[in-house]
Amino acid sequence: MIVIDNNEKEPIYLQVYKYFKAQISTGKLIQGDRLPSTRSLAKSLGISRNTVEAAYQQLCTEGYLTGKAGSGYVVLPIDVSLYSDTSEKQQELIEKVMQEQDKQDIQSRIKYNFQYGKLDIENFPVRIWKKALNEALNSCDIDCIGAYNDRIGERGLRIEIMKYLYFSRGVICDPDQIILTAGTLSALSLLCQLFREECEEIAIEEPGYDNGREAFKNHGIRILPIPLEEDGINLKILNSTKANLVYMTPSHQFPTGKVMGINKRLNLIKWAEKNNAYLIEDDYDSELRYNSRPVPSMQSLDQEGRVIYINTFSKAFAPSLRMSFMVLPHAVLKKYKKTFFGYNCPVSWTEQKAMQLFMEEGSWNRHLRKICTIYKKKHDVLLTALHQYMKDKVIIHGNNAGLHILLEVNNGMTEKQLIKNAEKIGVRVYPVSIYWEQPKNYKDNMVLVGYSSLTEKEIDEGIQLLQFAWF
Secondary structure, eight states: OOOOOTTSSSOHHHHHHHHHHHHHHTTSSOTTOBOOOHHHHHHHHTSOHHHHHHHHHHHHHTTSEEEETTTEEEEOOOOGGGOOOOHHHHHHHHHHHHHHHHHHHHHHTOOEEOOSSOOOGGGSOHHHHHHHHHHHHHSTTGGGGGSOOOTTOOHHHHHHHHHHHHHHHOOOOOGGGEEEESSHHHHHHHHHHHTTTTOSEEEEEESOOHHHHHHHHHTTOEEEEEEEETTEEOHHHHHTSOOSEEEEOTTSOTTTOOOOOHHHHHHHHHHHHHTTOEEEEEOTTTTOBSSSOOOOOSGGGOSSSOEEEEEESTTTTOGGGOOEEEEOOHHHHHHHHHHTTTOOOOSOHHHHHHHHHHHHTTHHHHHHHHHHHHHHHHHHHHHHHHHHHTGGGEEEESOSBSSEEEEEEOSSOOHHHHHHHHHHTTEEOEESGGGOSSGGGSOSOEEEEEOTTSOHHHHHHHHHHHHHHHO
């Protein structure tokens, strides 16, 4: 029996249509069954005949009925076993969305979010970047905006990157070895495609960058997790594998913050030469060291073209810019150009040109000096607060660089319990287990604490709250 709800926002003809559609699709009405006439149904429901007619016509249009006004409407043959009713799925989707909304409501109650990688907009050089964008649009190269340009990135920007890398990281290359990419994962994806024929497995640091690990998996490459020693990846275990590709973060290992020593770097390069292998050096936050000079890159030690260097503007400038780059050894570059000869640079020409001008005018170096000072102060406030409020109850891993630390908490709680208890008092910290390919080797009592998006006052207050939540 049809029940019409006049208070329902849904039109009445749709209510009638849905009723009969459900009756037919579930087999309650079968081939040859005749529906009530439009006149009689309209009278019994107390609605307009035109409303019933509109519902029947919609069912005819979709193939449920046949007939016409005055002659009656008859159910057409439908194989109910092939019919998929999406109403339950839609209800499940609605419930899922509401659950997500509940999570967002919880998120809105988080006052101190120690998120890694989110930068403080107060430190972004908005005025100078706007100026660079305007200069790009007013430059004599503006014709480039209407064309497909240099396939590996604008040469002017690649020259600026080359100069910067040489003076800051010791990287030795020419502009043609630099490939602009839309983020680090874009670079890793290109490398996966480039080495897919000769690389079935890749050695990675354990723990290591989770998104990078997933990028390799998504390209069908098997993961070989290699444990870390104090000075970086375990070379002895690496030697026992047949890997010919290694992905690592030697200057500031992610997430532990370990720095690979010079001896191990040289031995890794020697290993790569001996095994005809390549080392992918992800130098993701090399600029951000607070109590020492930045560690020279592995690429600067490479004499035989065995190191593929990757860096990004995301950690020191703007993650949403989606601008990264890689420096390819000449042999790999030759293969790259052959494989991707038809690919165009995925980074916007306007932003490439703006970044070129930004670097040419010295704004990039000034920006780096400024944010290093700012993040060092935040880093120092964080460490001071941890020592003051938690003392020897925690162990800090990976300080003096980057935008995060790992905090090992010795209170008997698991990682999930630490995060849950923190959320209850309005503080968000993050899991470390996701960075392990083999979580069984993880101690399960750490959290990742980022500090770049919080003020010094917020950092201190947030750590005070964590002390109450955990001890």
